[in-house]
Structures are given as C-alpha cells and as structure tokens.
Amino acid sequence: MSLKSKANRLVKLFGIAMVAGLTMAGCTTAATESTSTGTETTEQKVVSKDDIVFVASVINTTNPYFAANIAGAQALAKKLGVPIEIVDSEGSSQVQNSKIQAILAKGKTVVMFVNTVSSADAPIIVEATKAAGGFVTIWWNKPDDYEPKDVGDNFVAFQKHPGVSSGECTADRLAESIGGKGKIIALPGVQDSTTSQTRVAGLEYALSTRWPDVELVDVRPSDWDPELAYKNSQDLITKYGADIKGVWTADDGMQIGAMKAFEDAGLLGQVKFVSDGLYPPTIEDMRSGRGNNAIVGETFHRGWAASAIGLYTAYLAAIGEIKPSELPDEKRHSLFEIACVGPENFEEFASLDNDIDGWIDQLLVNGPWDTAPFKLIGAGPEVLPGQ
Amino acid sequence: MANNNSGTISPSANTASISNRINWRRLAEPSALIATLFALIIIFSILNPRFASVENLRNLMDQAALPLIIGVGATLVILLGSIDLSIEGIMGSAGLAFVLLSANSRSESDFGLLALLAALLTGIIFGLLNGLIVTKVKVPSFVVTLGMWFVGLGFATVLYGTETIPVLTNPEVSSWSSTLTFGAPNSFWAAVFVVILGVITLILTKTGRSIMAIGNNEVIARNSGIRVDRIKITVFALAGLLSAVAGIIAAIKLGSGSPSVGLGSLFITIPAVVIGGTALAGGKGGVLRTALGVLLLTVLNNGLILAGVSPSFQSGLAGAILIAAIVFAAWSQRDRLRIAK
Known part of the structure; x- marks a missing residue:
C-alpha cells in the first residue's frame, strides 16, 4: 500500500470518526435539551438513553421486600424503555460485588440501584461505578462517614426511610x-x-x-x-x-x-x-x-417504590436532568416518608400494590422527591433520639 | 494391677489393663457430657425456675427436634469419614416443595400425602446425587455437598419464584409439629423415631457395621468384600431424606415456605455431632452421642435466654461454656478431632 493511499484512508477514518462523534454529541445534546429543567448541565457528562442499562441489585430474590425491589425496577425500566439487569446477591457481599463488576465491565453506562448486603459494600460499589462512568443510588446501608456529596456525581444519592x-x-x-x-x-x-x-x-x-x-x-x-x-x-x-x-x-x-x-x-x-x-x-x-x-x-413502605425512586434519581443524573453536586443535602442523603398504618387504614395503602405502574407514572411526573406517599421529608444522617 | 512373681507385668495383665483403659475412655466422655448437661440444667433452673417447667421442657423438645433429625443423617455420613454440607439447601427445596404442593395461599391445589412424598423424594434425589458424584466421579464429599447446598438453594429459589410467601392454609397441617401427643410435641416424636431408627441401623444392621468399617479403613473394608460405593450412596441418600424431613417440619413450624427455612441448621448440627464424640475422621462415634450433643447445645442456648444473659454476650458465653465442656468431657479422646477425609 502506497503512502498516498494510507494517507487517504487515515483522512477517511478521521472523517468518519468526526461525523460519528458529532452525531453522538448531537444525540446527547438533544437528550439534555429535551429534558432540561433549568439546571445547568454544560459541564456534566450526559449520557444518551440508548447507552444506558439499568441495574437493580438486591440481597436475595425470595424476601418479599427484595422481590418488590425487582418489580419496581422492572416497571420503571419498561416505562422508560431502558434495558435492565437484576443482580441477585444471594446474601453475599462477594457475590454482589463480583456480579456488579462484571456488568460494569460490559461497557454500557450503568444506572444502578443497590440494596447493599452490608454497609461496607457501599464504597466498593460506588468506586467501581465511578471508575466505569456509571451512576448509582444506594438504599438502606452505607458507612456513616461515607457521603455522596464527598464522593462526586457518580454516587448520586443515598436514600432510606427513617428507622x-x-x-x-x-x-x-x-x-x-x-x-x-x-x-x-x-x-x-x-x-x-x-x-x-x-x-x-x-x-x-x-x-x-x-x-x-x-x-x-x-x-x-x-x-x-x-x-x-x-x-x-x-x-x-x-x-x-x-x-x-x-x-x-x-x-x-x-x-x-x-x-x-x-x-x-x-x-x-x-x-x-x-x-x-x-x-x-x-x-x-x-x-x-x-x-x-x-x-x-x-x-x-414498599420495595418497588424504593428501587424506582433510587433508579430514577440516578437516571436523571445520567441524562443530565439533574446535577448531583448542585443538589441540596436532603436530595443527596435522603429520608423518605414512612406511613404509620393500622387496622383502620391499611387497605388504603395496601391497594397501591395493585397499581405499581400507575404509581410509576406519578413518579415520572412528580420526580423522585415528591411522589406520595413516599415524599422526601428530610436530610440524613438519621439522628438517634437523645444524641 | 496383676503382677507375676518376677515383678514384671504379664502379657495378659497388660492386655486387661489396656482393655480397661479403653473401656474407661469409652465411658468417660459421654458420662462427662451427661454430667455437664445436668450441671447446666441445675444452674439454669436456679437462675430461672421456669427453666425446669413443663412448658420449657416442651420447648426444648421442639427446638431439639430438627437438629436431632438432621444430626442422625450427618452422623452416618461423618462415620464414613465424609461430610454432608448440603443440609440447608435440601431443607429449603424439600420444605418449599411440600408447602407448594399442599394447600397454600398461592394455589388451591392440595396433593395431600403426595406432597409429603414428593418432598421426601426431593431429598432422596439430592442425597443420591451427592453419593453418586462422591463414589463414581471420586470428588471429595466436602466439595460435592458444598455445591449441592447451593444447587438446593437455587432449586428452592426457582420454586419460590417472585410471588408472595406461600402460607399453609390447612390448620391441621400447620399446627402438626406443635400438637402434643402423650405430652410432647409431634416434632419431638418424629425426632425420637428417627434417632431410634438411626441407632438400630448403626448397631444391629450389616449396613451399620459396614459404615463403621469404611470409616475406620476404607481400603481394608473394600478388600474384605464390603460394597463401599453402595453403602456410601445409601448413606448420602438417607442423609438427604432426613434433611428433607427436617425441611418439611421446619416449614410446618413456620406455617409457610421459604428457601432459607434451613438457615443456620448446618452450624448447629455438625458441632453437635462432634461435641457428642463422633470423630470427623470417621469410624468412631454414634447416633446417641449426637443426640447428647444436640441436647447440650439446645439447653445451652435456651438456658442463656431464660437466665437473662444479654444478647451481646450470649454467643461469646455459649462458645466459652462449650469449650469448657469439651475440654472437661473429651480430654481423654481429643485425638478424634482429626481432619476429615
């Protein structure tokens, strides 16, 4: 092959790369613009919806709460048209971490909800997600001194209901x-x-x-x-x-x-x-x-709501609709409302289980922090009485 | 001690002396364990008089039932010089199969006795697979049964699916284990039945004697015409069957099915077998010794709660008491804690 033809091929390749890059940039820009809520997103890495894969990681698949986590994540994924992978940790931190790392290695941008097996797992998962350019929301367990705002935008939020x-x-x-x-x-x-x-x-x-x-x-x-x-x-x-x-x-x-x-x-x-x-x-x-x-x-409180809220928060960060570092503390370390029910009113709440899709619709309209009956009520960390 | 005129010990006297020593050692350990058990019962009764009540005796019987049933199977396997770690997986699978095939909150179909048979068959199949892989593929039992533990859990998880917890809807079934017969819960009578069968199998049958021979020296046992593989497969299948029985009773006790119904059972049963005096290397021990180990552990855990010991200290204290009991009871036979084959 002559030098001239080599140069021609390089020019062609460069051209193709430029077009592809611009096309992709166009896609992401379009995604940002179409979903913008006024938050400045110019410096944030914005991901096209087509490049996203949802991941919902649960401690096991047989506990009713964790099974509901899966149901909520799947309902949201279906509603948004995003593929989803479920991680069954089988009650083991090792299993959980290795499965998550395998998914991160596949290359797509991971938007993840993790119900961690133990508090100590959170930093490992967050760091791996950060390195892979993904976005994660952790529910229920993390070390007390490990805060999303100290880690960066990839650790979008930590969320729980107050105990x-x-x-x-x-x-x-x-x-x-x-x-x-x-x-x-x-x-x-x-x-x-x-x-x-x-x-x-x-x-x-x-x-x-x-x-x-x-x-x-x-x-x-x-x-x-x-x-x-x-x-x-x-x-x-x-x-x-x-x-x-x-x-x-x-x-x-x-x-x-x-x-x-x-x-x-x-x-x-x-x-x-x-x-x-x-x-x-x-x-x-x-x-x-x-x-x-x-x-x-x-x-x-419901597992399906927790996973949907967690995934949706991370998803909004991934597509650039929110910039985590600009969010107030209560939206990075969030406490969500928990309803106190008894024989007189439990049916009213239990009926929500029959219409998870309807609740997801409300979530998409109201956002992750303002969808009844699981509205944001304050910032963590939770303070124990007398402390 | 008998001496001859020259002052040296005669060969016959020496043999008698060794024989006495062996007999003493054989009796010393169970006697010391029984003494420890009674000491614990007396101490706990003083600390809380309700410990010695009829109600608590029934509690103890009920709580000892599952480890006793599993312990019989585990003892037979350990006597071979092998180990069975698949207990919890088989319990989960069999328990869930039983609940899903009985009248339950998920479906109206009730297969009655067939549900029981199907669940028992599940355990036998897992046990047979354990035995076949150990004997025919020559994979160590530790590895095979560890794998089968997770296969069992996986099977149970698939059976469970993603629907809500299946709850037994027939009150006669869900109350069976706690129903009293001649003053004791049915679960305990089931355990007594299994223990008696275990003792008979081990002492009075050719299979039992073969198990001991294989555990003592597999090569000699094989050379002397014992069909080692067949015995091993039978024992693993029996252990699977007993794990299934335990899984079914555990599900009945809870009134619902769950893959994790056997959670923690393995780490009560294996220590109970060893504490009772069965050698991990095989060939020494027995079912009644395991029963003693189970009772010791059950009394200890129950007694500490009734004595009001803080949960923060309970595990540590239970461990310390166990170590002290073993040192006291098993000093003469501490060589039994050899590594399993």
Missing part, C-alpha cells in the same frame, strides 16, 4: 393497644444493622417518653430470620408466660415467626403485634382478623 419514625410509630400503636400498661418483648433484626438499630431506638424513645407503664422486658435480635424469631419467641414465652402483652418485631418476616410461636403456645388471641413492612401475609392476617385482631400497627 426511628418506624420504631416510634409501632411503639405507639402497640402501647395504645394494650392500654398503655404491661410487658412487651422486642425482636430486632441483625444486631449490628443500622436499620434495626434505628427502629429499636425509636421504640425505646417512644416508650421512655410517652408510655412509662409499658415495660420492655426483653430484646432478642432475631437476624431478620422467621425461624429464629419463632425459636426466640418460644423461649421468651417460657420465660414470661402470659405476662407478655405485646410483641414488637423489626420486620414482618420475623413477625410471621413470632406469631406462629404464640399461636402454637395458645396465646395468640391475648397478645398484640406490631411490625414494619406490611408484607402481603400481614395484610391477609389483618384482613382476616387473625388471633383476635392480633396485628395492631405497621409501617408502610
């Missing part, structure tokens, strides 16, 4: 149902889980400030495990017998185990239960009035 509000809500419901007097027991989740700790803190705060005659006689961490909650409840039934008037659990999975233990002991009709999550079996138990209307209080 203290959850604990206070259920404590009040339980105390009221037993006439403000009597012995109760508590079954938190994994002992070092921040989510569990904040819920317990809310419970203890409500009891100490508003219900002095309600005595929390035993607190037995049950690791979010229904089987362990069943066993611990058996032991506590033996220890306190019919003196137990109420049972507080940090989530509905453990409540399933606790209720079965009291049922097997013939005490279900005499004891009241409160918990967090309003899972489908809980809804059924409340509808049927199981155990003399044993369940008296729940907090309502």
Whole structure:
C-alpha cells in the first residue's frame, strides 16, 4: 500500500470518526435539551438513553421486600424503555460485588440501584461505578462517614426511610393497644444493622417518653430470620408466660415467626403485634382478623417504590436532568416518608400494590422527591433520639 | 494391677489393663457430657425456675427436634469419614416443595400425602446425587455437598419464584409439629423415631457395621468384600431424606415456605455431632452421642435466654461454656478431632 493511499484512508477514518462523534454529541445534546429543567448541565457528562442499562441489585430474590425491589425496577425500566439487569446477591457481599463488576465491565453506562448486603459494600460499589462512568443510588446501608456529596456525581444519592419514625410509630400503636400498661418483648433484626438499630431506638424513645407503664422486658435480635424469631419467641414465652402483652418485631418476616410461636403456645388471641413492612401475609392476617385482631400497627413502605425512586434519581443524573453536586443535602442523603398504618387504614395503602405502574407514572411526573406517599421529608444522617 | 512373681507385668495383665483403659475412655466422655448437661440444667433452673417447667421442657423438645433429625443423617455420613454440607439447601427445596404442593395461599391445589412424598423424594434425589458424584466421579464429599447446598438453594429459589410467601392454609397441617401427643410435641416424636431408627441401623444392621468399617479403613473394608460405593450412596441418600424431613417440619413450624427455612441448621448440627464424640475422621462415634450433643447445645442456648444473659454476650458465653465442656468431657479422646477425609 502506497503512502498516498494510507494517507487517504487515515483522512477517511478521521472523517468518519468526526461525523460519528458529532452525531453522538448531537444525540446527547438533544437528550439534555429535551429534558432540561433549568439546571445547568454544560459541564456534566450526559449520557444518551440508548447507552444506558439499568441495574437493580438486591440481597436475595425470595424476601418479599427484595422481590418488590425487582418489580419496581422492572416497571420503571419498561416505562422508560431502558434495558435492565437484576443482580441477585444471594446474601453475599462477594457475590454482589463480583456480579456488579462484571456488568460494569460490559461497557454500557450503568444506572444502578443497590440494596447493599452490608454497609461496607457501599464504597466498593460506588468506586467501581465511578471508575466505569456509571451512576448509582444506594438504599438502606452505607458507612456513616461515607457521603455522596464527598464522593462526586457518580454516587448520586443515598436514600432510606427513617428507622426511628418506624420504631416510634409501632411503639405507639402497640402501647395504645394494650392500654398503655404491661410487658412487651422486642425482636430486632441483625444486631449490628443500622436499620434495626434505628427502629429499636425509636421504640425505646417512644416508650421512655410517652408510655412509662409499658415495660420492655426483653430484646432478642432475631437476624431478620422467621425461624429464629419463632425459636426466640418460644423461649421468651417460657420465660414470661402470659405476662407478655405485646410483641414488637423489626420486620414482618420475623413477625410471621413470632406469631406462629404464640399461636402454637395458645396465646395468640391475648397478645398484640406490631411490625414494619406490611408484607402481603400481614395484610391477609389483618384482613382476616387473625388471633383476635392480633396485628395492631405497621409501617408502610414498599420495595418497588424504593428501587424506582433510587433508579430514577440516578437516571436523571445520567441524562443530565439533574446535577448531583448542585443538589441540596436532603436530595443527596435522603429520608423518605414512612406511613404509620393500622387496622383502620391499611387497605388504603395496601391497594397501591395493585397499581405499581400507575404509581410509576406519578413518579415520572412528580420526580423522585415528591411522589406520595413516599415524599422526601428530610436530610440524613438519621439522628438517634437523645444524641 | 496383676503382677507375676518376677515383678514384671504379664502379657495378659497388660492386655486387661489396656482393655480397661479403653473401656474407661469409652465411658468417660459421654458420662462427662451427661454430667455437664445436668450441671447446666441445675444452674439454669436456679437462675430461672421456669427453666425446669413443663412448658420449657416442651420447648426444648421442639427446638431439639430438627437438629436431632438432621444430626442422625450427618452422623452416618461423618462415620464414613465424609461430610454432608448440603443440609440447608435440601431443607429449603424439600420444605418449599411440600408447602407448594399442599394447600397454600398461592394455589388451591392440595396433593395431600403426595406432597409429603414428593418432598421426601426431593431429598432422596439430592442425597443420591451427592453419593453418586462422591463414589463414581471420586470428588471429595466436602466439595460435592458444598455445591449441592447451593444447587438446593437455587432449586428452592426457582420454586419460590417472585410471588408472595406461600402460607399453609390447612390448620391441621400447620399446627402438626406443635400438637402434643402423650405430652410432647409431634416434632419431638418424629425426632425420637428417627434417632431410634438411626441407632438400630448403626448397631444391629450389616449396613451399620459396614459404615463403621469404611470409616475406620476404607481400603481394608473394600478388600474384605464390603460394597463401599453402595453403602456410601445409601448413606448420602438417607442423609438427604432426613434433611428433607427436617425441611418439611421446619416449614410446618413456620406455617409457610421459604428457601432459607434451613438457615443456620448446618452450624448447629455438625458441632453437635462432634461435641457428642463422633470423630470427623470417621469410624468412631454414634447416633446417641449426637443426640447428647444436640441436647447440650439446645439447653445451652435456651438456658442463656431464660437466665437473662444479654444478647451481646450470649454467643461469646455459649462458645466459652462449650469449650469448657469439651475440654472437661473429651480430654481423654481429643485425638478424634482429626481432619476429615
């Protein structure tokens, strides 16, 4: 091949590259302009929708909450026409991190929602995402001193529902149902889980400030495990017998185990239960009035809403509609509203499960911070009572 | 000790002495474990009188049931010099298969006894696969059963799907394990039945004697005409069957199905087998010893809660008490803790 023909080919290649580059730039600019909300996006890397892949990473696929995470992420992806990949962490940080890294290595711009297996996973995932030019929102768990605003725009946000509000809500419901007097027991989740700790803190705060005659006689961490909650409840039934008037659990999975233990002991009709999550079996138990209307209080939040809010926030950053570094603190480390429900109003909230697509439509109109009933209510980190 | 006139020990006296020592060692460990168990029962009863109540006795029976059932299968496998780590996966698969085929909140279809049989068959198939791969492909049992653990969990996860938790809707089924028969929960009677079968199998059958022979020395056992592969496959299948039984009872106890219904079972069962005195290297030990180990662990965990020990200290304290109990009970036979084949 002669020098001249080589030069011609180089010129052609350069030309093609220029055209391709400009075309791509045009696409991204168009995307930015068409979705602009007035935020300055000139310095931000903006990604075309066609280059985006959604990723929703959950701790496992069988817990109802995590299954709902997947449902919400898939509904949003379908609505926006963006492909989605689901990461099943199988309860393991190692599995979670390696699967996420494999997806990041594929080359597309990753827009990710991660419900982390443990707090320590957040920096690893965020740094890998940042290196790959992706955008991530973490839900529920991260190290206390690791803030999105300190990392940069790729760690778009950390989001959660406040645990203290959850604990206070259920404590009040339980105390009221037993006439403000009597012995109760508590079954938190994994002992070092921040989510569990904040819920317990809310419970203890409500009891100490508003219900002095309600005595929390035993607190037995049950690791979010229904089987362990069943066993611990058996032991506590033996220890306190019919003196137990109420049972507080940090989530509905453990409540399933606790209720079965009291049922097997013939005490279900005499004891009241409160918990967090309003899972489908809980809804059924409340509808049927199981155990003399044993369940008296729940907090309502949904896995499908968490994943949709998280993904949509990261998506807005990816397409340039928001610039994370220009957002106020409450939109980087966000606390979302959690509803306190009981037998009188649970149906109103439970009905939302029947129309996830309708709620996603509202999310696209109102944005991630203003869609009822999960509106932004404040900035984290969550402050424990008395601190 | 018998001496001859010259002051030296005769060969027969020496043999008798060794025999006495072996017999003493054989009895010393279970006796010491039983003594430890009674000591714990007395201490916990003093700390909380409700510990010795009939209600708590029933609790202990119910809580010991699953580890006892799984422990029998695990003991047989360990006596071979192998190990079965697939317990939790098989429990998840079998428990979920049982719930989904029984009357449950997801569907109206109720296959009755067929559901039970299908769940048990699930366990047998997993166990057979374990045994076949170990014997025919010559892969160490640790690796095979570790893999099968996750295959079982994966199978259970597929069965579970993405729908809501399947809840048993027949109250007779969901209350079966806690229903009392002759004053004890049905789950406990099931465990007693399995333990008796395990003891009979091990002591009175040719299969049991073959298991011990294989565990002692597989080469000699094979050369003496024992069909080693067939025995191993049978034992793994039995262990799978017992894991399935445990999975079904665990699902009934909870009244619902979940792939993780066996969570934590492995790390109660294997220590219970070893604490009871079964050698990880195989060939030494037995089902009743495992039952003793299970009771010790169950009493310890239950007693610490009733004694009001803070959850923050409970694991540490339980571990320390266990170490002390083992040092006290098993000093004479500490050589049994050899690495598994």
